Amino acid sequence: MDVELSPRSKQILEAIIEDYIATAEPVGSSAVARRHALTLSPATVRNVMSNLEEMGLLTSPHTSAGRIPTEKAYRFYVDSLIALRQITRDEKKQIIRRCRQAGGGVSEILKETSKTLSSLSNYMGLVVAPSFVADVFRHIEFLSLGPHRVLAILVSSNGTVQNRLVETEEDITQDDLVKMGNYLNELMQGLTISLARQRILEEMKDEKVQFDRLMSQALQISKQAVDFEQDEIFVEGQSRIFDQPEFSTGRRMQDIFRAFEQKGILLQLLSRCMTAEGVQIYIGSETPVSQSAGVSLITSRFITSSNTVGLIGVIGPTRMGYSSVIPIVDYTAKLVSRLLNEV
Amino acid sequence: MDVELSPRSKQILEAIIEDYIATAEPVGSSAVARRHALTLSPATVRNVMSNLEEMGLLTSPHTSAGRIPTEKAYRFYVDSLIALRQITRDEKKQIIRRCRQAGGGVSEILKETSKTLSSLSNYMGLVVAPSFVADVFRHIEFLSLGPHRVLAILVSSNGTVQNRLVETEEDITQDDLVKMGNYLNELMQGLTISLARQRILEEMKDEKVQFDRLMSQALQISKQAVDFEQDEIFVEGQSRIFDQPEFSTGRRMQDIFRAFEQKGILLQLLSRCMTAEGVQIYIGSETPVSQSAGVSLITSRFITSSNTVGLIGVIGPTRMGYSSVIPIVDYTAKLVSRLLNEV
DNA sequence: TTTAGCACTCTACAACAAGGAGTGCTAAAT
DNA sequence: ATTTAGCACTCCTTGTTGTAGAGTGCTAAA
Numbered sequence: 001m002d003v004e005l006s007p008r009s010k011q012i013l014e015a016i017i018e019d020y021i022a023t024a025e026p027v028g029s030s031a032v033a034r035r036h037a038l039t040l041s042p043a044t045v046r047n048v049m050s051n052l053e054e055m056g057l058l059t060s061p062h063t064s065a066g067r068i069p070t071e072k073a074y075r076f077y078v079d080s081l082i083a084l085r086q087i088t089r090d091e092k093k094q095i096i097r098r099c100r101q102a103g104g105g106v107s108e109i110l111k112e113t114s115k116t117l118s119s120l121s122n123y124m125g126l127v128v129a130p131s132f133v134a135d136v137f138r139h140i141e142f143l144s145l146g147p148h149r150v151l152a153i154l155v156s157s158n159g160t161v162q163n164r165l166v167e168t169e170e171d172i173t174q175d176d177l178v179k180m181g182n183y184l185n186e187l188m189q190g191l192t193i194s195l196a197r198q199r200i201l202e203e204m205k206d207e208k209v210q211f212d213r214l215m216s217q218a219l220q221i222s223k224q225a226v227d228f229e230q231d232e233i234f235v236e237g238q239s240r241i242f243d244q245p246e247f248s249t250g251r252r253m254q255d256i257f258r259a260f261e262q263k264g265i266l267l268q269l270l271s272r273c274m275t276a277e278g279v280q281i282y283i284g285s286e287t288p289v290s291q292s293a294g295v296s297l298i299t300s301r302f303i304t305s306s307n308t309v310g311l312i313g314v315i316g317p318t319r320m321g322y323s324s325v326i327p328i329v330d331y332t333a334k335l336v337s338r339l340l341n342e343v
Numbered sequence: 344m345d346v347e348l349s350p351r352s353k354q355i356l357e358a359i360i361e362d363y364i365a366t367a368e369p370v371g372s373s374a375v376a377r378r379h380a381l382t383l384s385p386a387t388v389r390n391v392m393s394n395l396e397e398m399g400l401l402t403s404p405h406t407s408a409g410r411i412p413t414e415k416a417y418r419f420y421v422d423s424l425i426a427l428r429q430i431t432r433d434e435k436k437q438i439i440r441r442c443r444q445a446g447g448g449v450s451e452i453l454k455e456t457s458k459t460l461s462s463l464s465n466y467m468g469l470v471v472a473p474s475f476v477a478d479v480f481r482h483i484e485f486l487s488l489g490p491h492r493v494l495a496i497l498v499s500s501n502g503t504v505q506n507r508l509v510e511t512e513e514d515i516t517q518d519d520l521v522k523m524g525n526y527l528n529e530l531m532q533g534l535t536i537s538l539a540r541q542r543i544l545e546e547m548k549d550e551k552v553q554f555d556r557l558m559s560q561a562l563q564i565s566k567q568a569v570d571f572e573q574d575e576i577f578v579e580g581q582s583r584i585f586d587q588p589e590f591s592t593g594r595r596m597q598d599i600f601r602a603f604e605q606k607g608i609l610l611q612l613l614s615r616c617m618t619a620e621g622v623q624i625y626i627g628s629e630t631p632v633s634q635s636a637g638v639s640l641i642t643s644r645f646i647t648s649s650n651t652v653g654l655i656g657v658i659g660p661t662r663m664g665y666s667s668v669i670p671i672v673d674y675t676a677k678l679v680s681r682l683l684n685e686v
Numbered sequence: 687t688t689t690a691g692c693a694c695t696c697t698a699c700a701a702c703a704a705g706g707a708g709t710g711c712t713a714a715a716t
Numbered sequence: 717a718t719t720t721a722g723c724a725c726t727c728c729t730t731g732t733t734g735t736a737g738a739g740t741g742c743t744a745a746a
Binding site: 384385387390405406 | 695
């Protein structure tokens, strides 16, 4: 950002951005002069605006409309101008209450978090759960559910539970299933899930094991149990985008919804965002989700007790209330980290 | 339905409905005469249409537009006129393949089912999972995840797995957790989840148990484990409603999305639909989800091995391709029942 | 009972005019 | 050297009018 601006230009730019965020209408010179009680005439403001336009910070939809901020302007605003609103005691309370009351497992907490983000920000809430495969193995257990059906339950030290129904060729008694469980628990103790998976594959090559019918079956089943892609994603408050006038035309909304139906995009997002600490802000075309749709994304990562990383965030129009959403996202991410690490 | 119609009127009504389903445009008298190679002049068709309008089966948006079917007409069409299209071998294959490959637990299968319904019908797919509380208890297990954290895992004989993280006041060793598990497994053997819940409450009143520190803790924890509302609902293919011209205006879409964000509505739907067997069809204002939005709903229930009931369905505009969607829903419901009962 | 003919209604679309908002430029004022 | 008032200009918005087309309803003939 090689933007060099006089204090007055900054002030005017800020006024325009905030006006536009509030109204979604192009803002004209007289509106700025009036609303901000600047001791300047519209004409002066116009000159400044003209400069800002040349610098690529403003555009006008047509000759005789006011001007609207460009992506570059939002970027500058967020980097240099913004006065973050403090998160209120009330909001804090609400976040804590809702995330806690979710009770249940990790998934339930994260889903409620996503809803909370949505309702506090009035945009869409997004949570991408941490990848299970990086978690540390805690426990595996097999239950017989019928002649050829075995339920494998896999627990990580985070408390994330995976279960999978496996069809077996032959009948296995519950006693044998317990033995298999003991064997595997021994085998995978202390490994991450992905390492555990490797260990299983190695073990399957072992000659001793190959001759032990029970053990080789155990490996077979558990291999299926660890082989999955578990990508939990919670997008909540989708209907809120209808509140935004810029999305009232179907076309852009469709883009957004399409994007969410492809999980891949969101996972890619996760991997991109999880390296950096703190609140990340993606504006317009910077946004990995749906570049064309004119949305911005504010995210922050959270960390579980096993040091795996997840992502929370808010998605709204580029014209979003950054100053209030950023603190909310920030606070929520920290809270979720704390909740998930709580003793 | 006290509709008495001549064969010719029926034929014309059917033609109009099918035309309108295909085009979403009001259909005029000459279009009917032409497209259906009826040996009738537009004028004659007009007379018939005029009658149909009087009977409340057609309306016209304005004087000089064609006519469109009313809800009553769709109802009559579905009840008496419709020629169901046979489900193709290809569709069958696709349904089977996708539902099977989902692997994993019940949830995964049902989610994939919902997606499959959506992509075959080109409308939205809906699956409401059977209520867990009616399932038969199979197994409970406790795992220590840290000083004061216990993970309770509850398995029903369907293979549905519930897990819940419980904070305990004092530390409990894994050994004790195993004992607690044994005790509770004994206690709840063969009961449904909801009965198991009652049993726990009864047991907590028992004096003998109250003096056994371990057992009373076990009850305390397991009470939390069975106390939840687990309503899994999968709505997939939401972006498809953008393809329907009648929803291009934001207002009606918003209604639909709002409805889906309130789970209550869908659960109410479940309870209403699950009593009846076979395919259920709800047209327009009959639809429990969002009466105002002009949507129709085609559902059928499925049954799990423990005789609990779930719901699959397709949601589209009232102007939906009933003749092809009905067989798809019918077949899929049967398949899912079979899959979930499979030995 | 069916059909041709015709007047009638209503929409959709385009062309046009008036009003308004906001700009850019120029020249005067500070 | 800035700031500001004045003013012409642009372009959107809204409303009006006119026309073409689609489709109906009615009447009278087949």
